[in-house]
Amino acid sequence: MKAVVIHDFGPVGSAPVEDIATPEPGRGEVLVRIAAVAANFVDTLVLTGKYQFLPQRPFTPGKLPVGTVEAVGPDVADIKVGDRVLTLAEHGGYAEAISVGADQCILLPDTLSFPDAASMALAYDTAWFALMERARLEKGNTVLVLGATGAVGLAAMQLARAKGCRVLAGISSAKKTDLVRKAGADELIDLSGDNLRDSLREQVHSATDGRGADIIVDALGGDFFDAALRALAWRGRLVVIGFASGRIPEVKANYLLLKNIEVSGLQISDYRKRMPELMRQCFVDIFSLYERGAIAAAPPTIFTLSDYHVALTGLLERRIAGRAVICP
Incomplete structure (x- = not known):
């Protein structure tokens, strides 16, 4: 089978696409013929050796591929050949097939296409854990x-x-x-103006009758984090999921005390390893919402395996609308 193989860390695109042996499913494992896998920003960190969790080389990158079960190993009871599944694999997705534990597979709804399933993976579960687990979201909250x-x-x-x-x-x-707006925004908060420290809070307070936001999900960090912290409501919760602006911010603990607010972080890979049942519950909820029409996958832009570097470069340069999805 063909797979992207990292022998040495280097620039995006330096890992070759090679012919390697198709894996055999071991005890408790299944072989999944991969139909789609999302290209994610985290993959660029893996390829360059900057990610905090890296397996021994050589290895194949690619998280949470989706596909069809092609073979099952001994002691597999709940997954059968022909099942359409999302895998919780931490790596191995940039390939034509992968062998994973049957307990790491989640059945896909019949109405959810493979590209759309890949589009949702790693984005919706991260968002779900940020909101539901870390921020303890409740109906009626302002987010x-x-x-x-x-x-x-x-x-x-x-x-x-x-x-x-x-x-x-x-x-x-x-x-x-x-x-x-299409994704569900009720109000817009302009982050481009001068004096972000004050303008962000003023806009949020204007939109909430002076209360502030109950929950803030922050993927930006830097000055945005500093400003957002001041826009939290009493007992508000801010969840850090990344630092896209570049600077890792700091917070004075006395400010947390004075406003009775919380700041927490989310590393989604840890939940897949430490709390797999909660991860399964997460996807069951996500797929249920999808089947009810309450949420929809971001439109995928499809790339071949040999063009994986084009997908990742497009992400880095912000040229791809929706999600970049690799279909081996």
């Missing part, structure tokens, strides 16, 4: 999403809206207005 036009940001807005919350979208360009 501000920073980095609203990214994959996780769009997913977070859809999920928050589906759960009965009011959604504020932090955007830096008016060109993104239609995109975030």
